[in-house]
Amino acid sequence: MNQLEKQGILLESGTNELEIVMFQIGNNTFGINVLKVREIINPLPITGTPNGHEHVEGVIRLREEVIPVVNLAKVLHLPDSENPEQDKFIIAELNKMKVAFHVHSVSRIHRISWEQIEKPSELSQGNMGHTIGIVKMEEMMALLLDFEKIVVDINPDTGLSVERVKALGVRQRSDKRIVIAEDSAILRKLLQDTLHEAGYDRLQFFENGKSAWEFLQSLTKDEIENKVDLVITDIEMPLMDGHHLTLKIKESQLLEHLPVVIFSSLISTDLFHKGEKVGANAQISKPEIVQLVETLDQLVG
Incomplete structure (x- = not known):
């Protein structure tokens, strides 16, 4: 699979669904949101980077871009690939x-609801520290990794x-109340x-x-006026994602006036339209915290 097939990718906004690419490292199954994936390729020659991080194998040149390669087996403290010919980036x-995330194999794309994803418990150890959710499906379970972390x-x-915020200089205290998901x-x-x-x-x-x-x-209505002035939301969240939350706010007669700012690592030119369709007042890519403050x-x- 050299190019990610995108014809079946979700085009609707605010459905509380996502599509995830399932991949394997050793005997473990993990997932990544299709919205993060640009393509899936066979491994390319890696150029080592002296004094680099232990989880970074080096860099590859893909067309005209130089891209770092992260070995997820090392990140997750799992064994190296037993069948390197099946490995994918x-x-x-x-x-x-x-x-480029180095994995041992890629299986298929699954379309699921965020309601099928549970947040790991506080007691979870090991790989769970890199996990934002446990995907529950009839035939299997998979871990949705926190790639940003x-x-x-x-x-x-x-x-x-x-x-970065300190660079804005002395700031006045604000009495505005902000709800953050x-x-x-x-x-x-x-x-x-x-x-x-x-x-x-506040x-x-x-x-x-x-x-x-x-x-x-x-x-x-009175409580809304006294308790909420604005909502900030991530996109990827178990149970209900940020697009669906934004849509529900904008469809509510009592809440539609509230400004909603989507603050997510998924904001890109390709995906900006999804936030527009659900009525977001602004969309800012992590980690642009100064832009977030200026928008507030x-x-x-």
């Missing part, structure tokens, strides 16, 4: 950068940074720190779109 794009662990500069505990803490530095203290976090929606729809200033300042 999944070329992914996230946080405005391309990465994998990349940020290798290169912290690709993550959110309080220092973000499933990553690490990113929730980083968002709290960076937005606090930007003057936004933040209410939810682990997924479903929890945020249940909170929002429980509010009366415009929408609720």
